[in-house]
Amino acid sequence: MFFSQINQFVRNVIFTTFPNDTHSFNKHGDPPARFNIVKWLFLPGNQIDVTKVGSFNASDHETQLYINSSADLWGPHFNMTPELLCNAPCAPGYRKSKREGAPSCCYDCVPCVDGEMSNTSDAPSCFRCPGYEMSNKQRTACVPKMINYLSYEETLGASLASIALVLFLTTSAVQGVFVKYWKTPIVRANNRNLSCLLLISLMLCFLCTLLFIGRPTQICCLLRQVTFGIVFTISVSSVLAKTLTVIIAFNATKPGSKLKKYVGTQLPIVLVTICSLGEIGICLIWMASDPPFVEVDILSERDTIILQCNEGSVTFFFCIIGYIGTLALLSFIAAFLAKDFPDRFNEAKNITFSMLGFCSVWGAFVPAYLSSKGSRMVAVEIFAILSSSAGLLGCIFAPKCYIIFLRPQLNTKVIAQ
Structure with missing residues (x-):
């Protein structure tokens, strides 16, 4: 109490x-x-x-x-404040990692991995950047990824476009030469109409590569492979028709040959039309069932967004390549069989070399195309188109231009139309 x-x-x-x-x-x-x-x-x-x-x-x-703010807390024997923790705080771009066997205040600072970031001190973990962004070099922020496609501004795209235009102008010049010397034997040999059709299709082949350069759009994705397939089919089927013209013309001179009735007919044009319709049919089925579309690939490369055309059905794409390759192989076989025919203007030898180069280019194209991505994949296809088309132009028409300009005595006889 x-x-x-x-x-x-x-x-x-x-x-x-x-x-x-x-x-x-x-x-x-x-x-x-x-x-x-x-x-x-x-x-x-x-x-x-x-x-x-x-x-x-x-x-x-x-x-x-x-x-007391005026008191000398740590001097004169200490020139810095003693650490309250086992280590200094982790800077932005790092995360804390528990140190085994040490007190809870002790930890290691581990840098954020590529694609992650931390923008605060002593961050317990790093944050993953969204798919369209990547971490900067310091791993302290997310920045937009670079967009990758074959553009006219970069050196590779500009170079390929320039080569395509030069080859187009060269083909146009050859076409002009053939029109000027339309009635001469060298032009009339082996069907001059087929020669003009081949030159026109080669010009379109060079121009169609421009559809592959630049930012991919839905229209370009739909048109570029179809355009390439059709004009290349016209080119190769024209070469095949020219070769068959040589074979028919030589064998029609033999006594009792039934091929005489095909000399001077429209059989070569019919052959080109039928071959082209086959390719057009494949393209129509492709466009109706599984057409190409614009694709944004954010997974293949960490720091780059690949903007590309997805071909939709890879099967139909390689059907187009295989169809053209089959025509090229038939042209090569036919030209090889006719290369020794005794004719001053027999171009079977030239066609043999052109088809050999053509098949070599597209044989190497398939593994190179499948092992490439992004702009490199597009550049591989453009290179194959330009080199194979240039091979056709050079092997078939360079000897004719050589005779026209440098050996005119072989081409002096003008035949009336």
Whole structure:
């Protein structure tokens, strides 16, 4: 009873001590927490330097913490604040990793992997960037990925486009030469109409490569393979028809030959038409069932978005290539069989070399195409189109131009139309 009364009395006591420090007790009769903050320096020779640098005062109503800003907290023996942790905080671009067997405040700083970032200190984990972005070099932010496609602005695209235009102009010049010397024997040999059709289709072959350069669009994706397939079929079937013309013309001179009735007919044009219709049929089925479309590939490369044309059905794409290759192989076989026919203007030898180069280019195209991605894949196909078309132009028409300009005595006889 006595102690209870004293406790109630103490709760209401307020007194002052020197120098003007006021003291009181809380509602439980306990004194408030009042502490001096002192700095202890343990010096050599068992000396201790004790300096008051602040105070702490807690009561029922408020808590006060005071640090003397003018006090030299760490000097003169320390020139930096002691670390409160085992290590410095992890900088942005890093994440914390628990150090096995160490206190919880100790950890290692592990850099964020490619494709992840952290933009705060002591980040517990890194954040993965969205599919259309990548982490910067410092791994502190996500930045947009570069878009990859074969454009006219880059060196490769501009070079291929320039080569295509030069070859187109060269073919146009050859066409002009043939029109000018339309009635001469060298032009009339082996069906001059087929020669003009072949030159026109080669010009279109060179121009169709421009559909492959530039930012892919839905229209370009639909047109470029179809255009390439049809004009190339016309070119190769024209070569096949020219070769058959040589074979028919030579064998028609033999006594009792039944091929005489096909000399001078429209059989070559019919052959080109039938071959072209076959390719057109494949293209129509392709466009109706599984047409090409624009594709955005964000998975193949970490730092690049590949913008490309997905061919839709790879089967139909290689059906087009296989169809053209079959015609080229037939042309090669027919030209090889007719290369030794005794004719001054027999171009079977030239066709043999052109088809040999043509088949070699497209034979190498398939593995190179399948092992490439993005703009390199497009560049491989453009190179195959340009080189094979240029081979046809050079092997078949360069000897004719050589005779026209450098051996005119072989081409002096003009035959009336």
